[in-house]
Amino acid sequence: MQKNRKLVEGALLIAISVILTRYMSIKISVLGVDGVRIGLGVMPIIIAGLRNGAFEGAKVGALADIIGYALSPGGAYMPHFTLTSALNGILPPLLIGKKENINSGRIIFSVGLTFLITSMILVPYFLNILFGIPYKVIFLPRLISFILNVFLMNTTLIVLEKRVNILSFDKALAH
Numbered sequence: 023m024q025k026n027r028k029l030v031e032g033a034l035l036i037a038i039s040v041i042l043t044r045y046m047s048i049k050i051s052v053l054g055v056d057g058v059r060i061g062l063g064v065m066p067i068i069i070a071g072l073r074n075g076a077f078e079g080a081k082v083g084a085l086a087d088i089i090g091y092a093l094s095p096g097g098a099y100m101p102h103f104t105l106t107s108a109l110n111g112i113l114p115p116l117l118i119g120k121k122e123n124i125n126s127g128r129i130i131f132s133v134g135l136t137f138l139i140t141s142m143i144l145v146p147y148f149l150n151i152l153f154g155i156p157y158k159v160i161f162l163p164r165l166i167s168f169i170l171n172v173f174l175m176n177t178t179l180i181v182l183e184k185r186v187n188i189l190s191f192d193k194a195l196a197h
Contacts, residue, residue: 028074032082035066041085042066042095045053050163058167065175068133071111071126072189079111102148106140113139124189130176137172157182 040063047061067086071079087107091099117132118124146164148153182188 025067028078032070032078032085033072036081036086037081039066040090040093042091050167058163060167060170060174062174062178064107064137064171065178067107067111068114068136068175068179069188071113072118072121076112076115079115080108081111083107083109083111100148100152101111102152103145106144106148106175109140109144110136114174121190124183126180126183129179129183133175133179134172137168137175141168141171149176 042061042065043059043063047059050058050060060066067079067083070082083108084104094166113136114129114132117135118128142164146155146157146160148162149160150157181190
């Protein structure tokens with residue numbers, strides 16, 4: 023039963039992530055490449071990791087990127103971005119630790135540090151080595167995106183956790 027729940031939940035979170043990322047986010051091109059994206063597409067990946075562990079978060083992140091690319095390709099497939107998507111599911115649960123430790127401060131810290139690593143360091147690095155986009159050209163747009171995304175993600179996750187205990191399956195069933 024637990025395995026089926028994780029499978030169905032993972033599939034649902036992948037679908038939500040693909041829809042939010044590919045079809046319901048703001049994309050800003052930098053030198054002809056989608057350099058900046060503002061939206062909540064990473065949130066289901068983070069939720070998967072926090073609810074079911076880093077491995078499940080990684081699977082949801084990687085599959086959401088691969089399926090999203092298959093449905094809406096924006097050029098050649100780049101596994102570099104699948105790695106960053108998987109890291110969005112891996113890092114928050116590793117940074118928070120045990121599920122019992124989840125609170126607003128830890129959510130803000132883990133989401134902020136995850137986005138700093140993936141959005142401000144890895145993605146610009148990959149955009150530079152793959153497409154030659156200089157870091158200084160993309161820094162300011164990505165910084166604005168980073169601030170907006172971290173604020174949106176943290177606010178949404180904290181409200182969902184306080185209202186419906188989204189990060190804890192057992193607590194959610196009790197309501």
